[in-house]
Amino acid sequence: MAGGHQLGFRSMDRELPPVQLPVEGKFPSWLAGALLRIGPAKFEAGSHEYRHWFDGLAMLHRFGFADGVVTYTNRFLDSPAYRAARDTGKITYSEFATDPCRSLFKRVATAFVPPTFGNNANVNIVRSGDEFLALTETPLPVKFAPQTLDTLGVAQPAPGQLTVAHPHHAPGSGDLVSYATHFGPRTTYQVYAQDGGGRPRVIARLPVRLPAYMHSFAITERYLVLAEFPFVVLPVAIPLSGRPFIANYRWRPRRGTRFHVLDLSTGSRRGTCQGEPFFAFHHVNAYEHGNEIILDACAYDDAGIVDALYLDRLRSEDARLPQAQLRRYRIPLGGGDVTREPLPGIALELPRIDYGRRNGRHYRYAYGIGSQDGGFPDRITKADLEDGTSASWSEPGAYPGEPIFARAPDTEQEDAGVLLSVVLDRTVGTSFLLALDATDLSEIGRARVPHHIPFGFHGNYFPQPW
Ligand code: CO
Numbered sequence: 467m468a469g470g471h472q473l474g475f476r477s478m479d480r481e482l483p484p485v486q487l488p489v490e491g492k493f494p495s496w497l498a499g500a501l502l503r504i505g506p507a508k509f510e511a512g513s514h515e516y517r518h519w520f521d522g523l524a525m526l527h528r529f530g531f532a533d534g535v536v537t538y539t540n541r542f543l544d545s546p547a548y549r550a551a552r553d554t555g556k557i558t559y560s561e562f563a564t565d566p567c568r569s570l571f572k573r574v575a576t577a578f579v580p581p582t583f584g585n586n587a588n589v590n591i592v593r594s595g596d597e598f599l600a601l602t603e604t605p606l607p608v609k610f611a612p613q614t615l616d617t618l619g620v621a622q623p624a625p626g627q628l629t630v631a632h633p634h635h636a637p638g639s640g641d642l643v644s645y646a647t648h649f650g651p652r653t654t655y656q657v658y659a660q661d662g663g664g665r666p667r668v669i670a671r672l673p674v675r676l677p678a679y680m681h682s683f684a685i686t687e688r689y690l691v692l693a694e695f696p697f698v699v700l701p702v703a704i705p706l707s708g709r710p711f712i713a714n715y716r717w718r719p720r721r722g723t724r725f726h727v728l729d730l731s732t733g734s735r736r737g738t739c740q741g742e743p744f745f746a747f748h749h750v751n752a753y754e755h756g757n758e759i760i761l762d763a764c765a766y767d768d769a770g771i772v773d774a775l776y777l778d779r780l781r782s783e784d785a786r787l788p789q790a791q792l793r794r795y796r797i798p799l800g801g802g803d804v805t806r807e808p809l810p811g812i813a814l815e816l817p818r819i820d821y822g823r824r825n826g827r828h829y830r831y832a833y834g835i836g837s838q839d840g841g842f843p844d845r846i847t848k849a850d851l852e853d854g855t856s857a858s859w860s861e862p863g864a865y866p867g868e869p870i871f872a873r874a875p876d877t878e879q880e881d882a883g884v885l886l887s888v889v890l891d892r893t894v895g896t897s898f899l900l901a902l903d904a905t906d907l908s909e910i911g912r913a914r915v916p917h918h919i920p921f922g923f924h925g926n927y928f929p930q931p932w
Contacts, residue, residue: 470892471842471865472781474921475519477508482916484530484539491911493901494884496875497531499929501886501899502612503867504600505922506588507542509777512555517710518563519775519921523548524588524600526615527888527919529899536899536913543600543608544617547584559584562603563776565710585620589631590924594642595662597621598928601631603681605646612928622665625656631924632682632748634690636730637826643685643730645692647677649701657690657728670733672726676700679715679769684752684761686826689736690728691752691761691797695745696721697769717769719743725797725804727759739797741804745769750792750817750832751824759797762851764790764815764834786840790815792832792849810854813837814847816868816924820880823873831881833869833904846887846900848907859907863893865921871904872927881905886927888919 506522509515516522524543529536542548550558557566559582587600587608599607605624610617626646633644641659644666648654654673658666676698684691696718704714722743727736750762771788779785792814794807813836819829830852835843838858845860846869859866866887873883885902889912897919901910 470863471785471844471890472783473892473895473918474865474890475509475777475781476918476920477510477522478525478917478920479508480917481541482539484537485916487536487538487899487913487915489534489536489911489913491901491909493531493534493536493911493913494874495534497872497884497901499531499927499932500612501529501531501870501925501927502591502598503527503529503888503922503925504543504588504591505920507920508551509920511551511557514555514557515777516557516561516564517776517778518561518712519777519780520588521561521564521586522588522920523551524586524602525920526591526600526610527922527925528612528615529886529913538899538913538915539615540919541615543587543610545585545587545608546582547586550584559586560711561586563710563712587631588923591926592633592642593926593928594621594660595664597663601633603628603631605629612932621663622660625658625666625668630680630682634683634685634825636685637687638730643690645683645690647674649677649704653677653701655692655726657692657733669730670728670735672728672735676718679712679772681747682749684749684759684763685730686752686754686759688730688754689759690730691759692726692728693746693749693761693763694724694726695769696723696743697745697772712772715769715772719768723804725761725795727797727799736799737801739802739804741795742806743768744793745771746790747771748790748815748817750814751819751826751829753826753828755828757799759799761795761797762832763793763795764817765793766790785842787837787842789813789837789840792817794851809851810856812847812849812856814849815843818869818871818885820871820873820883824880829880831904833871833885835866835868835887846885846902846907848881848904857907859902859909863891865890865892866900867922868924869902870925870927872929884910888922890918890921
């Protein structure tokens with residue numbers, strides 16, 4: 467069914483104090499804590515429109531769970547970008563694909579001073595020690611209160627101008643590990659680690675001439691893998707190009723994809739292996755297997771997906787998106803090229819796993835969203851990587867978001883738990899929180915929100931106690 471998803475790209479300004487949601491079915495009583503999500507909710511400032519899905523102003527959403535009762539509240543993230551948009555009706559800070567209107571003189575002037583950031587952290591939420599952080603790809607995470615959603619200020623900056631909203635908890639230490647691109651006369655990828663709220667410690671520096679746009683990376687028990695897609699930029703070109711940030715990147719498939727493997731404990735480079743050209747926003751998981759690393763990603767043939775996510779294209783009636791396919795790559799630790807393992811074609815984006823137990827380790831199940839016919843994603847899919855099968859949940863007029871796995875207590879079974887997904891229901895014009903049994907994707911319950919929630923990106927379930 468084409469169309470109908472456009473409501474998910476319409477602004478929603480309403481901020482609700484905590485309300486109890488009407489529930490159909492039953493949310494399990496062991497769900498206790500909160501699902502915290504973030505995503506863009508406002509796509510214009512005054513009469514000025516943001517251009518890309520990744521540019522919209524961040525809103526936090528909190529679904530609280532206690533004894534089967536579901537509550538909901540939402541707040542805009544109180545960032546400089548949000549305040550400027552609200553108070554001046556103008557776009558003041560550069561976003562992923564939207565620049566403020568600036569004279570050429572101002573543009574040249576700002577090329578020679580450190581950039582200022584709007585901190586519109588609309589991509590993901592993580593916990594670091596006692597801090598709850600909203601993240602985007604600029605280097606300042608934003609702290610917020612997980613109960614009230616009050617914005618609390620900025621946290622320790624990443625060591626570079628561009629980072630990722632998908633840090634990992636190292637499987638061994640639990641430290642938060644991430645990387646940042648430090649642009650300069652000698653641009654480097656800086657891999658860093660951080661224990662609860664502490665200053666980032668750079669553990670490896672990789673010089674790079676043409677840095678790639680990498681939205682996430684992979685981690686195993688011993689290694690970190692940067693899959694350097696051939697979607698690259700000449701750093702000196704960025705400030706003077708007159709183009710928004712992402713429009714400076716170019717697809718150079720002849721470079722292939724370079725997989726840099728770094729030892730997490732020493733920061734030394736174990737090797738760099740060459741693989742086929744592809745692009746991905748999201749890694750699914752990775753793990754060591756004998757003398758190789760297995761790396762799973764939601765892969766595209768090229769970086770065309772970045773352009774497909776401009777709002778004018780997404781809002782068109784028959785929006786079609788390049789489909790990410792679940793792909794498995796084998797990285798040989800003893801040298802040689804990376805090979806792709808043939809897998810059945812399973813369309814999967816916004817992937818999730820049983821992160822708490824399987825991150826960086828052998829696993830069997832991945833969950834995500836997809837579409838069967840290349841239209842806008844309209845189903846939740848579970849992939850079984852052992853036997854190559856998949857199963858889906860869908861419903862006419864329903865557009866689900868990232869399905870977050872919350873594991874059931876007292877069991878080691880990998881898929882025992884629920885999937886929590888915010889679903890846009892175009893038949894009613896509102897959204898609901900859906901809970902599926904992760905074993906067979908049968909519906910357990912749904913809790914309806916009184917308004918629509920624009921399509922967001924990521925979030926996490928944080929069980930009590932905090
Ligand atoms: Co992401």
